[in-house]
Amino acid sequence: MTARTLQVGALTKRFPLPSGDIVAVDDVTFEVAEAEFFTMLGPSGCGKTTTLRMIAGLESPTSGSIVFAGQDYTRVDARHRNIGMVFQSYALFPHLTIFENVAYGLRVRGMANDDVRSRVMRILELLGLGALADRHPGALSGGQQQRASIARALVYEPGMLLLDEPLANLDAKLRVQMREEIRRIQRELGIMSLYVTHDQEEAMSVSDRIAVFNLGKLRQVGRAEEVYSSPATPFVADFIGKANFFKAARQGDTFALSNGTAVRPKQVFALPADEADVAGFDTVIMLRPERLRLDPARGKIPCRILRRQFLGGIIRYSVEAEGAKQTLTIDAPRDVAGGGEGSGAFLDFDDGDAIAYGNAR
Ligand SMILES: Nc1ncnc2c1ncn2[C@@H]1O[C@H](COP(=O)(O)OP(=O)(O)OP(=O)(O)O)[C@@H](O)[C@H]1O
Ligand SMILES: [Mg+2]
Numbered sequence: 001m002t003a004r005t006l007q008v009g010a011l012t013k014r015f016p017l018p019s020g021d022i023v024a025v026d027d028v029t030f031e032v033a034e035a036e037f038f039t040m041l042g043p044s045g046c047g048k049t050t051t052l053r054m055i056a057g058l059e060s061p062t063s064g065s066i067v068f069a070g071q072d073y074t075r076v077d078a079r080h081r082n083i084g085m086v087f088q089s090y091a092l093f094p095h096l097t098i099f100e101n102v103a104y105g106l107r108v109r110g111m112a113n114d115d116v117r118s119r120v121m122r123i124l125e126l127l128g129l130g131a132l133a134d135r136h137p138g139a140l141s142g143g144q145q146q147r148a149s150i151a152r153a154l155v156y157e158p159g160m161l162l163l164d165e166p167l168a169n170l171d172a173k174l175r176v177q178m179r180e181e182i183r184r185i186q187r188e189l190g191i192m193s194l195y196v197t198h199d200q201e202e203a204m205s206v207s208d209r210i211a212v213f214n215l216g217k218l219r220q221v222g223r224a225e226e227v228y229s230s231p232a233t234p235f236v237a238d239f240i241g242k243a244n245f246f247k248a249a250r251q252g253d254t255f256a257l258s259n260g261t262a263v264r265p266k267q268v269f270a271l272p273a274d275e276a277d278v279a280g281f282d283t284v285i286m287l288r289p290e291r292l293r294l295d296p297a298r299g300k301i302p303c304r305i306l307r308r309q310f311l312g313g314i315i316r317y318s319v320e321a322e323g324a325k326q327t328l329t330i331d332a333p334r335d336v337a338g339g340g341e342g343s344g345a346f347l348d349f350d351d352g353d354a355i356a357y358g359n360a361r
Pocket of ligand 1: 015022023024042043044045046047048049050051198
């Protein structure tokens with residue numbers, strides 16, 4: 001028996017334009033496991049939707065392959081892919097009830113009336129819409145409409161669910177509720193799901209694994225903890241949470257900061273050529289705000305405190321230091337003695353918390 005995995009291999013999409021081709025998706029390879037919640041995360045224009053549309057069969061790849069459960073899907077027509085898709089716009093038929101909206105596709109496929117009724121009601125109940133079956137979309141809230149569009153995608157019992165920013169039209173509070181709801185339904189059905197968002201918190205809170213995209217390229221795939229604590233590129237470090245970059249020079253396994261201090265980072269990654277501007281320098285040391293310590297008397301790097309903000313659980317300090325890419329952020333668990341705005345201080349950290357990006361030694 002073939003495992004019901006999705007394998008995306010060297011997937012590439014070029015759009016020809018008069019001003020030159022756009023490479024929307026550039027040599028992207030990943031695998032999604034059965035029943036996994038897999039999120040594609042990245043900024044606007046990084047190729048998330050194009051990747052999803054190629055998996056759905058709505059866009060044909062320029063090159064590369066898509067294999068699902070052992071079947072080559074690369075050139076298979078969208079209608080024969082056994083995939084459910086949910087878009088940002090709900091696209092419900094306004095003149096049909098919620099029941100009929102969800103039933104529509106089953107009727108088109110010629111399913112018998114009794115079967116349609118039981119299938120539709122079961123999925124509406126699962127999504128908490130049973131009592132609203134006879135209403136029209138106009139009489140539902142945004143969250144209810146989005147749930148109806150998810151019901152419509154799930155009613156075919158697809159092997160895979162694709163969701164493209166399904167919560168983008170909802171207000172912040174409802175977004176948080178609905179993402180938990182989607183996660184619950186996904187777990188209950190055990191359905192492989194590919195979820196697209198540009199919201200890193202949303203991605204971290206619901207996903208089994210996250211794929212971080214930038215400029216059409218897949219930069220890293222991993223669990224939320226992995227991409228946060230071991231970001232494979234400066235872009236990933238900067239996009240998932242906050243990153244502090246320090247200029248460094250490589251000397252074998254150690255890296256010298258601009259004041260000469262030697263650092264032995266826990267990991268060293270290559271710096272992609274198209275991310276030099278993110279890092280600020282061609283070799284850098286990266287530290288998370290909660291891994292930097294501020295001390296009035298001693299530390300690896302002298303600095304000046306620009307701003308102190310009380311944020312409840314943490315105190316956030318903004319400081320400037322020589323060799324830093326930009327103003328640094330330090331999240332301290334408590335007030336630092338002598339940490340007033342304008343004072344001089346030192347930054348310290350454990351080498352085991354530092355990540356380096358640079359070119360070959
Ligand atoms: N049909 C098309 N013709 C030409 N260029 C396109 C086409 N569709 C997408 N693109 C371009 O491909 C790139 C990737 O687009 P895509 O829609 O996949 O991005 P995205 O990551 O989904 O962004 P967003 O978060 O804004 O939805 C963009 O530069 C976009 O302008
Ligand atoms: Mg998109």
